[in-house]
Amino acid sequence: MPALLLRTRAARPDEGSYVAYVGRIGAEKGISTLLEAARLSRLPVRIAGQRDGTILPGPGADNVTFVGHLRRADIAEFLKGARYVVIPSICADVAPLAVLEAMATGLPVVASRIGGLPEMIPEALADSMADLWRDAPRLRAMGAAAREHVRFHHSEEAYYGRPMEIYSSLAA
DSSP states (O other): OHHHHHTSOOOOGGGOOEEEEESOBOGGGTHHHHHHHHHHHOOOEEEESOBOSSOOOOTTOTTEEEEEOOOHHHHHHHHHTEEEEEEOOOSOOSSOHHHHHHHHHTOOEEEOOSSSOGGGOHHHHHHHHHHHHHOHHHHHHHHHHHHHHHHHHHSHHHHHHHHHHHHHHHHO
């Protein structure tokens, strides 16, 4: 999926109108932390994904919109309307597809640091979200760097080219 997103027009993070989350909506994904950070920051947050039934918006979450499950084809359009993507996981995701999708679209990613008690510090997440929201030059630079990272490390050419170089050097 990230390689397909590289073929689309890059997002303009500084023109986005919301903070985005794309993924399964479950406790281990840090949704409760995101909801509390959204309440504290008062930023518009849109959450796309399949609910597992355990997470519901609480009081004061009127700036949060659940858009439901999106088809793969609709994710790029959803991301293009965002300023950045938040990945608040409290579990050890090895390589979340949501991160690569955001980066391929040209969006910065605000992600939790696994370890410690990230679910206990929504204020820090809210502060990071608010700081990035206001910094248009940083949004543009981070989005461009993210897209270039995916183009270099996760594109079809990267996946095909590197093994072919290794095979060629071994055959020589």
